Amino acid sequence: MSEKKPVTEFLAEATEIVEGLSRELVVLDEHRGEEPEPDRLNSIFRAAHSLKGLSSLFGHERITRLAHVLEDALDALRLGKVMADDALIDAFVDAVDALSGLLTMASRDESEGPAAERAVALAQHIESLLSQGPTPVEDPLKQLGLEPSVLHVLTEYEEHRLRENVKKGVTLYKVRAVFSLDDFDQRLTALTAALKAIAEVVSTLPSAQASDESHIGFDLLTACKQSAAELTRVLAPYGASHALISASTAPPRPRPSAPRPELGSSSELSLRSLAQTVRVDISRLDKLMAAVGDLLLTRSNIKRFAEGARAAGPGGLHPLWAQELAREARALERKLDDLQKGILEVRMVPLGQVFDRLARLVRRLLRESGKEIDFEISGGDVELDKLIVEDLSDPLMHLLRNAIDHGIETPEQRVAAGKSRRGRVRLYATSEGNHVKIEVGDDGAGLDEARIRDEALKRGLVTATKAPQMQRRELLNLVFLPGFSTRKQVSELSGRGVGLDVVKTNLQRLSGLIDIVSEPGQGTTFVLTLPLTLAIIRALVVQASGHTYAVPLNSVLEIVAVRPSELRTVEHRQMLSVRGQTVPFVRLSQLFKLPLVEVQQHYVVLVGLAQHRMGLAVDALLGQQDVVTKPLSARLRDVRGFAGATDLGDRRAVLVLDVPALVSEMMRPADAGMGNL
Amino acid sequence: MPSFEQLLEGFLYREGEPGLPGLQWLEDAPVPEASTVEAPHEYLAFQLTDETYAVPIERVREIVKVPVLTEVPRAAPELLGVMNLRGEVLPVYDVRARLLLTQQVKPVGGPEDVPSRSRIVVVRSDDGDAGILADAVEGVARLLPSLTEAAPPGGTQRPYLSGLSRRGERLYILLDVERVLE
């Protein structure tokens, strides 16, 4: 899709840049009168440059213009063409202020206001400050005796830095380093970092002397206030040498006038300024996550070992060592947690990404429907795993379309029912611990129970004896059955070849739940509950007939202990009553055809899939653990009921249950026979 | 005299550029002969009951001692379970029943259920790598293609075999990995 990046993303990115600018300027402001640090000026310059690029991409001309002026001013400043005097710094502070104002306007979709006028005036003001002319300097560069081919390839900024250092009497060196082609990039980066600790690296130039085919040489023009001995010490690990640059020593060898390679400060600058974010293929993050999962195992092994060492007492490890080991194991654990959290955070994107797209679509639908509807949206800042967010767009669109087309009545009907003419459609998201709840609601007529019952009877989805006994909740859930449609509610959707069953299937794939809340005359709300991520999951470790299984906790609603006598049988199926709701009960051992063990009480794991609930009984609960699910072999694709396998730390494979598959298996009428214990 | 720009056109590679008339003869040129000395193919030989089976060595990923196996409920009986091979989950099969070497598959939960010489031969396969339980591993056999024949007709194991080969007095039954794991 060639769709433009949604405006919220622009705002988020731009706000971040402006905040950064503001932080840097505060420091600049505090150090008035001193010469600004080159690194700080560079970083402000980059920020202005990025902002310029970003805003022009999104067509925010005023921001672009102000950022552009700011960029020019900073460029002039870092090149020594103007002084960082009070007037200029004041103007910078005002400009950042004005930029925030412009962003606020952009977020409200306003195009005129005082902030806009101020921005224009400020841009002119800064320009006039700049035009007051450069400070003339005699060129100390010439005294250096650098050969013309070197001078030729230096950027204006690099020349300026050389000049400044000469002016200040800092000694300039040419550092020569030769690296193997295999790892020169890392080695050069490391060398540059080491040098930066004691010196300023003005320019990195590739050396013409290819000593041989597998090596590459670099000359780093370096300004160093420390002694030559110190420089030698820093260079030693890199096998690099240095030579003094001064008027007297004209370097003997000709320099290349080659185009600069993609290394060194000036190209790095342009790269950084445009890319504040990195795009990463989600599969790479999956790999990282799998690596973390393996590390988690190593961690638990180390932990066990540490505990063992402590418990061993005298005769075992020295107690101090055992203590040390335990402490390090704890530190490792904390760091791993951070790492895991970090990777999870990287995968998280705001729901706004999909909400914005939906909002545009809803506005179009509203125009077409001819109904009077207010559309409310909130919770766009709630974050979810990227993969989940992508897959949400279709189901949500479906539900919204449903609400607009069928949920909300015509204005006349509403007035006749004593409601306001204008209807309301809501799209809300809220974060609830490990889950995110998304609601799509309308204040329309609500689902028509009688109509659903008739339709279900007509289609043979329920029997004539059962239909009248069904509770409202059960009846409402019928709308998720494939092919179900009532003339009133979903006929047009069915006409498009899709129905609520597709919504349900999509959600199941994301381990999500869907519920309907609907009151006649009050409206209908679909409540979607989604796990935060699918990459690493917290699992409940259970035992059935002596086998260990992991149950993804995001499918677990609650756990209850039940004595066999508390179970009831309805139509040959065992049922369990949990807070007034009757749910099917099945023992995992029974489902897996394992030999049944007699138990005093069942631990019932209540699991949910879309609108279904089921009680899965196990013999014992062993605990909870974070697991990375590894896929089962493609050879086992016909074996249903397992999402994969994991390692709980003992190097065995433990099967992870595919709760959605097990629930739908249980819900299939064909399997209704397996009720008896 | 063509311009430099035109000359550069030919210098730079372009997808779909025309061929050269000077190379048309390639189409009917004979492919140079490879060496005529017959190279043996390498196989891993292993025992299933008292017969020796062999699979091409490039099919074999590794050979491991029998680890703890996790039973997969509701799977075919040939699937002994899954094993955790350094973080990878691989299915392990007992193919003896399929080859009619035994009546039925005996469940294996771990090393204690098999003789000490038993090994898992981990094979590469298009449908996902898998382990095959072998009663013992003999080693690498170098078999000549000219001494390899098709499996004898009529045998019920036939669909799972890719042929028979000999080396001296020894007979090797060549196993078709893809088929036997199907």
Next chain:
Amino acid sequence: MQLCAFRAGDEELVVDIMRVQEIIAPLPLTAVPRSPRAIEGVVNLRGAIVPVVDVRKQLGLGEPKQAPRPRLIVCRVGPHLLGLRVDGVSTVFRAERESLKPAPMGQGSSPHIIGVCAAGGKLRLLLDVRALLG
């Protein structure tokens, strides 16, 4: 663009890296009757027949002073492959289009050389692979 630099005799030459399919150690040559004169023979590259041109011989260059490290640069020429036998592969580097210049006139230049690349402080000759058989 990226160029692959190699040596033939004492000359440094370059070809467009997009042309280069792979660089391999020389394989045994098989002479083929009725093939163009520039073709030294063919090699069997994983079942494909690849004709080979000796660049030094074709350009009339002398023996290299530096010890040769012979390589076969397998180039794409239209739908075919053509192997260039060279005395060593030096480097692969990026070059600006501006660094490519026409060959200086009047040096009895070979028709296979269409210009020079002046990047990286060196002058390297642009070898027109397509003209090698012409």
